[in-house]
Amino acid sequence: MGLAAGVDLGGTKILAALIDDNHVVVADKKVPTPADGPESVVEAIRTAVEALPERPDTVGIGAPGPVHDGVVKIAPNLPGWDRPVPLAEQLSKALGLQVVVDNDATVGALGEFVAGAGRGARNLLGVWIGTGVGGGLVLEGRAYRGSFGGAGEFGHMVVRQGGQRCNCGRRGCLEAYAGRASMERAVSTLVAAGAQTALTRIAAEKNKSQLTSSVWKRALSEGDPIANQLLDEAVSAVSIGVANAVNLLDLDRVVIGGGFAEALGQPLADRIAEAARPYVLVGDANREVVVAELVDTAGVVGAAALARRG
Ligand SMILES: [Zn+2]
Missing domain, CATH: 3.30.420.40 (ATPase, nucleotide binding domain)
Structure with a gap:
């Protein structure tokens, strides 16, 4: 056409x-x-x-x-x-x-559904982990908008009732644990309390005012305990969200994108899938959690x- x-x-x-x-x-x-x-x-x-x-x-x-x-x-x-x-x-x-x-x-x-990591899927969730955490749904092959345009707000699924404050002002949202802005605030709090982390040193070396995905990648490769701990918490939050979405919608594909996915690749998607598994009611070997392909x-x-x- x-x-x-x-x-x-x-x-x-x-x-x-x-x-x-x-x-x-x-x-x-x-x-x-x-x-x-x-x-x-x-x-x-x-x-x-x-x-x-x-x-x-x-x-x-x-x-x-x-x-x-x-x-x-x-x-x-x-x-x-x-x-x-x-x-x-x-x-x-x-x-x-x-x-x-x-x-x-x-x-x-x-x-991703028409040309990337979602090809061949039927019911797909896209998760974009960046400064915040976004989500998008393609159900039965069509973009799903919901009744009022609010569908797919994956980052604001509550994973911990009364938990950490989110950018949206509410508490316990997934984004409060897995969004880079929230993770960066957690690092600042730990550093202010006297903790040592390679994250701040690497950011300074790279001349970055923010903890970008590449800064996180290097700190993780150096085995930095704080970077590891915060990534574990992020993976845990995202995996609970993924499991809840799967339980609600019986998705066959979850695509993980954004800076972290680009930096860490399929191992990140595998970790999320592994952590989600215990919470999923109806498992299926054909359900895939994969990293995005199209990037920009x-x-x-x-x-x-x-x-x-x-
Ligand atoms: Zn929120």
Whole structure:
């Protein structure tokens, strides 16, 4: 059916790509995300799509927040997006094309489903472990949005009642144990209490102000006890979430993506699968937990696939 454009709208950059029938990226354009509100962002996306070498037939967008009927309800990582933005309608007008919008984690899961580690699956959960923890569902081959656009909020499944404070303000969410921001806070607390860790030294050596996935990878390879302990806690939290999701939805594939998955690879997915097993009611040898394959392009490939499906 020709070309579709996929757009990955992130907190710092917008990636627009032209995707062919076989889910292959044929051209792309990257622009910074304007920080002065929705109107400028709409304009930046329009410019990026029009800068692609061919005009697409349809456009799909992954946005960093809950989306319902083409409306981004809130996007905490985008300045000024603290009220609902009818992104699909506004961009459709600006471009003169059909535009569909969905949550970025859902779109990423669809990308892995059509062209990555989710190929051949029927019911899939994508888990994105980054600064926070995102989740996206593809059920019976279709991106699942839920009733109000809130489906797939994997990071806010409660794994410990009354547990640690999460970025969302609630307590005991999975993200409070497995998101990199939360893990970094835990490191700061331990260091302030006098603990020694290779994490801070490696970050300084690499000139990083934050504990990136590559910093964690090196600390783990050096056998740093604090890095190991916090990764164990993260794996434990994610595995409880995965087991609960499997018990609820009888998933046949779980795809683990994000910085940690890129840095640690399939062994991370294997650890999560192993830790989840005792909590899963109906086991099956055909259920797979695998690391994502598409890395940076899952969002645009999934957004384009969503646009083709309408
Ligand atoms: Zn939360």
